[in-house]
């Protein structure tokens with residue numbers, strides 16, 4: 001019984017890799033027999049080689065760490081601002097009337113539409129990218145935090161109050177945990193958005209980072225390096241997704257939907 | 260600690276230590292948006308008395324309980340407790356258990372206690388769920404959740420326990436079990452209890468008095484003299500049930 005389960009499991013694990021492997025080998029084959037010009041799409045082997053040599057020269061790691069640093073810092077800035085303001089407007093009616101309309105108005109401006117202004121304001125330095133990505137990350141977290149706080153079960157709050165919970169204990173034991181599923185949805189959304197925004201910001205104006213590396217390579221028609229950059233973004237995006245899943249697993253272990 | 264002492268006293272004197280408090284409700288009125296729900300309601304509960312409130316849906320039973328629990332403010336009228344003016348330990352139990360899903364069973368029971376102490380575990384033991392202490396509420400059955408909610412209410416050693424159809428969502432068997440549990444805990448602790456129920460049989464099985472709310476007033480107040488524990492098969496029980504049910508149903512024009 002045990003054995004059969006593990007074999008089924010193994011089979012399932014293997015099956016999901018069949019199509020990617022098939023695609024990859026077709027691609028390699030097509031490149032080998034000359035159907036695909038390397039200017040359009042380099043063969044997988046060339047991409048692997050490019051990645052290898054980039055990582056040997058250390059170039060890959062510098063660009064990677066620069067991009068990663070940008071992503072983390074703007075997520076921290078935008079995310080914590082979003083969380084803070086969301087908690088504020090969600091918890092206090094007065095803060096909502098004061099701030100929410102303004103924030104909703106700003107939300108309707110796509111972050112990327114601001115690029116010309118941002119370049120005018122900040123030039124093409126680090127702060128421009130930080131601003132752009134933070135702004136984009138801010139709203140999903142803000143909105144979901146606000147919504148989460150507002151939709152905490154009123155019955156639970158009433159119950160907790162009648163058990164003598166008030167002020168901070170009420171907030172810590174009932175309101176925050178109740179809002180957490182929604183807040184984490186916002187975090188997940190934001191983590192996905194970080195990379196999209198960063199790609200755009202880095203391809204427009206940067207002297208380093210993965211986006212810069214790909215744009216630079218494009219000028220020299222190094223399609224293999226471009227592809228390395230694209231794959232790196234995909235990998236980092238996946239990493240962010242895994243991270244948010246782990247966060248959900250950890251914080252929502254009580255929730256039947258996350259076990 | 261207090262609980263231990265209470266238990267000791269129970270054993271020593273074989274008379275429950277009366278922790279219950281007297282409640283006097285006079286001229287209580289409450290309306291929601293022009294709709295009168297309670298009008299000049301009068302009700303007195305003796306210390307340690309078990310009173311059941313019946314009435315048609317929408318007649319203001321929950322409203323009465325919520326007013327007593329201070330979850331809602333009355334338009335006029337008074338609720339006074341005992342002779343002194345301190346606010347008694349009041350706990351309310353709802354139809355849905357209202358357990359915090361992100362706290363384990365034991366932490367739910369310990370909600371509002373100064374710190375996690377033996378009392379919570381002991382209360383859990385009294386409702387027979389000590390072995391589920393470390394689980395999430397989501398994995399418990401409906402009846403078990405209500406038992407946890409009962410433990411959570413009792414851990415504070417209330418002087419007044421308000422029960423708003425706590426058994427309404429349970430199946431018949433679990434319900435009878437829970438009724439017996441509530442009755443035995445009430446007899447042991449001696450708190451004053453006010454139970455809202457749709458089930459006349461439940462009211463008769465548990466209560467010293469059954470009152471009926473109609474048109475925002477108490478229009479019927481019957482003392483149940485049957486000896487405890489009451490058996491449902493008893494002829495007197497059935498007679499009483501029939502009479503009260505007939506009385507509840509006799510006025511079809513209850514506001515709703």
Ligand SMILES: Nc1ncnc2c1ncn2[C@@H]1O[C@H](COP(=O)(O)OP(=O)(O)OP(=O)(O)O)[C@@H](O)[C@H]1O
Pocket residue numbers: 291292296314315316317318319320321322323515
């Ligand atoms: N917060 C509220 N706002 C407006 N109306 C309310 C509110 N709470 C209760 N009511 C109204 O007051 C009346 C009495 O409600 P209540 O919940 O006390 O009834 P009930 O006797 O407990 O009914 P049930 O047996 O169905 O629980 C109803 O007509 C209800 O619509």
Ligand SMILES: [Mg+2]
Pocket residue numbers: 320321322423
């Ligand atoms: Mg009700």
